[in-house]
Amino acid sequence: xxxxxxxxxxxxxxxxxxxxxxxxxxxxxxxxxxxxxxxxxxxxxxxxxxxxxxxxxxxxxxxxxxxxxxxxxxxxxxxxxxxxxxxxxxxxxxxxxxxxxxxxxxxxxxxxxxxxxxxx
Amino acid sequence: xxxxxxxxxxxxxxxxxxxxxxxxxxxxxxxxxxxxxxxxxxxxxxxxxxxxxxxxxxxxxxxxxxxxxxxxxxxxxxxxxxxxxxxxxxxxxxxxxxxxxxxxxxxxxxxxxxxxxxxxxxxxxxxxxxxxxxxxxxxxxxxxxxxxxxxxxxxxxxxxxxxxxxxxxxxxxxxxxxxxxxxxxxxxxxxxxxxxxxxxxxxxxxxxxxxxxxxxxxxxxxxxxxxxxxxxxxxxxxxxxxxxxxxxxxxxxxxxxxxxxxxxxxxx
Numbered sequence: 115x116x117x118x119x120x121x122x123x124x125x126x127x128x129x130x131x132x133x134x135x136x137x138x139x140x141x142x143x144x145x146x147x148x149x150x151x152x153x154x155x156x157x158x159x160x161x162x163x164x165x166x167x168x169x170x171x172x173x174x175x176x177x178x179x180x181x182x183x184x185x186x187x188x189x190x191x192x193x194x195x196x197x198x199x200x201x202x203x204x205x206x207x208x209x210x211x212x213x214x215x216x217x218x219x220x221x222x223x224x225x226x227x228x229x230x231x232x233x234x
Numbered sequence: 235x236x237x238x239x240x241x242x243x244x245x246x247x248x249x250x251x252x253x254x255x256x257x258x259x260x261x262x263x264x265x266x267x268x269x270x271x272x273x274x275x276x277x278x279x280x281x282x283x284x285x286x287x288x289x290x291x292x293x294x295x296x297x298x299x300x301x302x303x304x305x306x307x308x309x310x311x312x313x314x315x316x317x318x319x320x321x322x323x324x325x326x327x328x329x330x331x332x333x334x335x336x337x338x339x340x341x342x343x344x345x346x347x348x349x350x351x352x353x354x355x356x357x358x359x360x361x362x363x364x365x366x367x368x369x370x371x372x373x374x375x376x377x378x379x380x381x382x383x384x385x386x387x388x389x390x391x392x393x394x395x396x397x398x399x400x401x402x403x404x405x406x407x408x409x410x411x412x413x414x415x416x417x418x419x420x421x422x423x424x425x426x427x428x429x430x431x432x433x434x435x436x437x438x439x440x441x442x443x444x445x446x447x448x449x450x451x452x453x454x455x456x457x458x459x460x461x462x463x464x465x466x467x468x469x470x471x472x473x474x475x476x477x478x479x480x481x482x483x484x485x486x487x488x489x490x491x492x493x494x495x496x497x498x499x500x501x502x
Contacts, residue, residue: 143502146501146502147502150261150500150502153263153500154261154263176501177259177500177501177502180499180500180501181500181501184263184265184498184499184500187265187267187498188265188266188267189268190267190268190269190270192267209501211260211499211501212501214499215498215499218496218498219498222267222269222494222496225269225484225494226269226270
């Protein structure tokens with residue numbers, strides 16, 4: 115019983131993992147950039163589809179979650195927006211731009227939530 | 235030589251700026267967030283701003299101004315047909331229904347002289363929240379509102395209280411001040427100064443009543459205030475409109491969907 119094939123397999127896994135990760139990030143980035151293009155033309159539903167794909171391809175891509183949150187906000191899906199912002203911040207807690215978006219979102223979300231509290 | 239150097243530096247910096255812009259990994263984008271109405275008003279075709287129990291400022295008739303403003307805003311919005319009728323004499327109704335002005339029963343054994351009763355023809359002083367409390371029972375008078383509803387073909391009725399009162403406050407305020415250093419460079423620095431300030435506080439409570447049943451559907455209370463330098467003379471009516479302006483979007487959002495405009499950053 116030779117351990118050679120096992121070592122070889124392990125070597126292949128270790129060396130190909132960063133490559134696979136880079137490829138997935140690359141694909142996710144393409145989806146994110148396409149999403150931005152369509153969002154700029156007002157096609158927010160298509161943008162949501164693209165950014166959802168990006169988060170599936172690379173669940174560690176904070177920008178994809180941030181953009182998805184913005185799109186959900188634009189569509190009035192505030193619970194989903196909050197979830198996406200929180201994921202983006204969990205990945206990149208020090209990202210000032212995501213934090214700024216989230217703070218602005220919270221202002222609106224609090225306003226919308228006030229209605230339930232004010233109701234008699 | 236110097237001119238050439240300057241030209242080179244300028245083109246270099248322009249190139250740097252262009253490169254930075256090209257490499258920008260974020261984009262600002264305008265968004266409009268829709269906020270759903272707080273109240274389902276699909277059952278109503280008409281709305282009646284019935285009037286408010288108001289007080290506290292002799293220069294502004296908070297009842298009439300609020301009725302006028304809300305009616306015109308709702309007309310512009312076109313959510314429902316706005317009923318143009320006289321406002322209801324709510325104070326009188328509240329008094330007549332007895333609970334607001336129940337006179338205290340005099341105690342014959344009491345040694346203290348009887349307190350002089352207030353003149354019933356004189357308008358009551360409504361300076362504070364607690365002054366409005368004795369009249370609040372009118373809003374829970376289901377039979378009264380049902381009757382009003384029948385009179386106006388069962389609209390959505392908007393009523394409540396409006397307190398618009400002057401206020402004065404003094405204390406330390408942080409403000410920004412321009413300063414110039416020894417090289418003549420302008421700087422803005424925060425400065426804490428003691429100031430006497432005066433202004434107004436607006437505290438309306440809007441009560442939405444179902445004209446079919448007379449029951450309260452929704453109640454909403456707001457509080458807005460404005461303060462000026464003590465030497466600034468701002469008419470009470472201007473302050474009233476400035477404060478109403480701030481809370482009108484929230485009032486309108488009770489009846490119809492609103493879109494809140496903003497800007498967000500998309501990342502690459």
